[in-house]
Amino acid sequence: MNIADIINPANLVMEKTKVMNDTPMHYCPGCSHGVVHKLIGEIIEEMDIQDKTIGIAPVGCAVFAYQYLDIDWQQAAHGRAPALATAVKRLLPDRYVFTYQGDGDLAAIGTAETIHAANRGENITIIFINNGIYGMTGGQMAPTTLQGMKSSTSPTGRDIPRNGFPLNITNLLAQLEGTCYVTRQSVHTVASVRKCKKAIQKGFENSMLNKGTSVIEIVSTCSSGWKMTPADSNDWMVENMFPAYPMGDLKNI
Amino acid sequence: MKEEIIIAGFGGQGVLSMGKILAYSGLMQGQEVSWLPSYGPEQRGGTANATVILSDERISSPVLNSFDTAIVLNQPSLERFECKVKPGGTLIFDGNGFHKFPTRTDINVYRIDATEYAYANNASKTMNMIILGGLLKVRPIVKVENVLKGLKKSLPERHHHLLDMNEKAIHIGMDLIRKIN
Amino acid sequence: MSTEKKHNTEEVRLMKGNEAIAHAAIRCGCDGYFGYPITPQSEIMETLMDLEPWNTTGMVVLQAESETASINMVYGAAGCGKKAMTSSSSPGVSLMQEGISYMVGAELPCVIVNVMRGGPGLGTIQPSQADYFQTVKGGGHGDYKLITLAPASVQEMADFMVKSFDLAFKYRTPVMILADGIIGQMMEKVVLPPFTPRWTEEEIREQTPWATLGKTPDRKPNVINSLRLEAADMEKLNLVLQSRYREIEQKEVLFEEFECADADYIIVAFGITARICQKTVELARQKGIKAGLIRPITLYPFPTAQIKEYADKVKGMISVEMSAGQMIEDVRLAVNGKVPVEFYGRMGGIVPSPEEVLEALENKLIG
Ligand SMILES: Cc1ncc(C[n+]2csc(CCOP(=O)(O)OP(=O)(O)O)c2C)c(N)n1
Ligand code: SF4
Ligand SMILES: [Mg+2]
Numbered sequence: 001m002n003i004a005d006i007i008n009p010a011n012l013v014m015e016k017t018k019v020m021n022d023t024p025m026h027y028c029p030g031c032s033h034g035v036v037h038k039l040i041g042e043i044i045e046e047m048d049i050q051d052k053t054i055g056i057a058p059v060g061c062a063v064f065a066y067q068y069l070d071i072d073w074q075q076a077a078h079g080r081a082p083a084l085a086t087a088v089k090r091l092l093p094d095r096y097v098f099t100y101q102g103d104g105d106l107a108a109i110g111t112a113e114t115i116h117a118a119n120r121g122e123n124i125t126i127i128f129i130n131n132g133i134y135g136m137t138g139g140q141m142a143p144t145t146l147q148g149m150k151s152s153t154s155p156t157g158r159d160i161p162r163n164g165f166p167l168n169i170t171n172l173l174a175q176l177e178g179t180c181y182v183t184r185q186s187v188h189t190v191a192s193v194r195k196c197k198k199a200i201q202k203g204f205e206n207s208m209l210n211k212g213t214s215v216i217e218i219v220s221t222c223s224s225g226w227k228m229t230p231a232d233s234n235d236w237m238v239e240n241m242f243p244a245y246p247m248g249d250l251k252n253i
Numbered sequence: 254m255k256e257e258i259i260i261a262g263f264g265g266q267g268v269l270s271m272g273k274i275l276a277y278s279g280l281m282q283g284q285e286v287s288w289l290p291s292y293g294p295e296q297r298g299g300t301a302n303a304t305v306i307l308s309d310e311r312i313s314s315p316v317l318n319s320f321d322t323a324i325v326l327n328q329p330s331l332e333r334f335e336c337k338v339k340p341g342g343t344l345i346f347d348g349n350g351f352h353k354f355p356t357r358t359d360i361n362v363y364r365i366d367a368t369e370y371a372y373a374n375n376a377s378k379t380m381n382m383i384i385l386g387g388l389l390k391v392r393p394i395v396k397v398e399n400v401l402k403g404l405k406k407s408l409p410e411r412h413h414h415l416l417d418m419n420e421k422a423i424h425i426g427m428d429l430i431r432k433i434n
Numbered sequence: 435m436s437t438e439k440k441h442n443t444e445e446v447r448l449m450k451g452n453e454a455i456a457h458a459a460i461r462c463g464c465d466g467y468f469g470y471p472i473t474p475q476s477e478i479m480e481t482l483m484d485l486e487p488w489n490t491t492g493m494v495v496l497q498a499e500s501e502t503a504s505i506n507m508v509y510g511a512a513g514c515g516k517k518a519m520t521s522s523s524s525p526g527v528s529l530m531q532e533g534i535s536y537m538v539g540a541e542l543p544c545v546i547v548n549v550m551r552g553g554p555g556l557g558t559i560q561p562s563q564a565d566y567f568q569t570v571k572g573g574g575h576g577d578y579k580l581i582t583l584a585p586a587s588v589q590e591m592a593d594f595m596v597k598s599f600d601l602a603f604k605y606r607t608p609v610m611i612l613a614d615g616i617i618g619q620m621m622e623k624v625v626l627p628p629f630t631p632r633w634t635e636e637e638i639r640e641q642t643p644w645a646t647l648g649k650t651p652d653r654k655p656n657v658i659n660s661l662r663l664e665a666a667d668m669e670k671l672n673l674v675l676q677s678r679y680r681e682i683e684q685k686e687v688l689f690e691e692f693e694c695a696d697a698d699y700i701i702v703a704f705g706i707t708a709r710i711c712q713k714t715v716e717l718a719r720q721k722g723i724k725a726g727l728i729r730p731i732t733l734y735p736f737p738t739a740q741i742k743e744y745a746d747k748v749k750g751m752i753s754v755e756m757s758a759g760q761m762i763e764d765v766r767l768a769v770n771g772k773v774p775v776e777f778y779g780r781m782g783g784i785v786p787s788p789e790e791v792l793e794a795l796e797n798k799l800i801g
Binding site for chain 3: 273276277280285286287288289290292293312313314315316317318319407
């Protein structure tokens with residue numbers, strides 16, 4: 001059997017969403033970012049909203065998200081994505097507007113923008129990749145870095161008196177009147193990927209119902225920043241991240 | 254004495270650390286040294302390089318456009334740096350995975366199959382020392398004893414038991430390198 | 435280069451410019467570092483976290499949630515008469531501009547390190563010198579100047595850390611160390627400055643009587659503030675600042691010359707570009723072209739008088755920068771039309787080679 005025989009419509013098991021292009025991704029092997037990109041692409045295709053969706057890319061490893069999904073994008077300054085999204089959605093209320101942000105972007109430098117957009121109840125979808133580290137800049141401590149977890153700026157592990165507590169910003173956002181749907185997901189197994197997809201889709205749908213802000217946190221791995229193999233990273237995440245950031249809906253109205 | 258060197262290859266091949274070891278060796282030898290890495294996401298699997306200068310005199314520019322010696326460990330690096338070797342200079346390459354080979358005749362070209370050797374002998378950790386050994390055979394710019402002194406200085410104490418292994422690797426490299434032209 | 439000092443008892447080490455900043459900060463008695471990660475300078479905070487100075491000198495090191503927070507933490511520490519610093523790279527320094535203006539208004543000393551990268555915007559992490567205008571011409575609002583030191587070697591990264599704190603406290607002003615990605619990332623030999631203990635509270639009271647350390651019965655409350663609602667009061671503060679700037683311009687100019695004595699053509703360049711151009715001068719001299727180099731070490735105060743002097747002696751000058759041409763404006767002001775002042779630069783993170791600078795010099799000045 002040669003390649004041409006294999007690449008045959010009859011053998012097609014799964015097709016890549018057309019919203020996602022063929023640009024090779026820069027993400028490290030095993031990184032959660034790529035999986036979540038794929039889910040967003042599939043949802044946009046299935047909801048047939050490619051022409052009605054505007055993504056706001058963060059500063060972080062996902063800074064190049066605009067290279068992989070063929071939709072219109074705006075690339076924000078570090079932490080400012082929710083501010084851009086606020087204006088885009090208010091000026092184009094019939095579009096699907098989402099931000100895609102890491103933990104440093106959303107919960108450190110952009111805390112004010114995040115909280116105030118959510119508190120205003122902007123009709124946007126916030127997709128929050130929580131890998132507990134600054135992946136892009138080489139593994140520094142993030143607001144969500146766990147107690148005792150090592151990073152290049154907490155080489156002996158996060159120490160509460162010095163660095164403060166891990167910031168569970170999703171819990172905080174769930175308490176705001178402006179949010180309508182706040183959930184925590186992951187993408188490390190087939191089942192969790194399916195669940196996560198449903199959650200993101202719900203977030204997108206909510207944004208047209210004038211209900212407020214939807215927040216989908218995806219507890220993620222960063223094998224480079226964590227200095228582990230991708231498989232070990234998944235195990236480590238389940239063992240250590242999940243107890244601190246438990247899976248499931250925090251709010252759904 | 255002044256030697257201007259570029260070391261280039263894939264991110265994981267240890268080009269930056271090979272350059273560092275060379276710089277530390279120069280320091281031990283009382284020379285002026287500079288080590289300039291390419292930096293950023295390039296390092297994640299892409300092509301990385303380090304410019305190393307060893308000199309008896311003060312170093313003006315740490316940024317260079319031509320080199321006395323180039324060590325290239327992958328195809329893109331050969332393509333980028335072969336033309337930047339000064340006439341009469343030295344080019345050392347590890348032929349692993351190459352499909353096009355050096356063509357210049359006005360420079361000294363050497364081949365060292367360190368990757369192949371390291372793979373066959375389960376010695377991937379010392380691959381860069383093998384290559385460094387090859388370099389020192391054809392360009393004895395620093396003494397082996399100073400390389401070891403430099404290693405000792407730059408390695409944390411708990412790794413000092415690896416020094417013997419590294420010394421062996423240098424000698425393996427000295428045997429392995431072959432002149433091509 | 436010229437400010438290289440040897441502290442006899444200290445060993446020669448090999449380290450990155452970023453690491454040298456961290457080591458020197460601890461050694462010169464810095465009380466607090468506040469920063470936010472950004473390439474190509476994250477090693478400064480990483481090195482500090484690794485060295486754990488809170489266990490030795492008691493220096494506080496804190497990762498802030500943003501550069502806005504970092505500079506305001508520096509404001510708070512400086513208001514207590516403490517030696518406080520931050521470091522960042524271009525996009526982060528842009529965020530700090532508000533805080534810097536407030537610190538100038540409140541007459542607070544501090545050291546800010548900018549390891550420049552290519553812009554505008556998020557730009558590139560590759561080296562650049564395009565923040566010259568922002569730094570030297572006052573990036574924030576209001577009439578102010580920042581003393582700006584431009585290191586050209588790892589040794590100077592260490593030395594200028596010490597010098598910057600001295601200047602900051604002498605003139606009660608923020609001081610900028612304007613480096614670039616190359617100096618931050620490259621390793622060279624360095625002799626670190628000797629350890630100086632942090633100021634005791636007694637020393638702080640003596641050196642900075644304005645500091646908010648708690649009102650004692652013998653004095654009025656100290657207030658750190660940049661608000662002067664009355665225009666007359668605001669002008670008074672401005673006059674104080676301006677007279678300080680005149681004094682700085684008189685006393686603090688630093689520059690270096692290389693092969694200028696008999697030069698027909700002078701290259702003006704700062705930071706790493708000056709190192710590159712030093713090699714250009716060597717190459718030019720091999721070709722029989724009498725080239726020389728002036729390297730402003732302080733970008734503010736600028737060596738205007740020194741450059742002006744050479745304007746009478748040479749056939750032309752060329753400003754070489756990793757930008758679209760910013761310092762050239764100051765060179766032209768100094769030369770005042772006496773000889774042609776040309777420009778050569780690369781932008782967006784591209785580093786010019788010594789050879790291409792020579793070619794530019796030949797094409798633009800010799801023709
Ligand atoms: C104003 C500013 N400060 C700092 C940076 C450097 N920077 C780029 S990405 C990043 C953190 C990214 O971490 P996170 O948001 O968790 O994303 P991840 O890479 O982990 O997905 C930082 C600090 C910047 N680009 N701009
Ligand atoms: S550094 Fe971490 S977050 Fe960034 S691509 Fe690699 S694994 Fe993903
Ligand atoms: Mg992160």
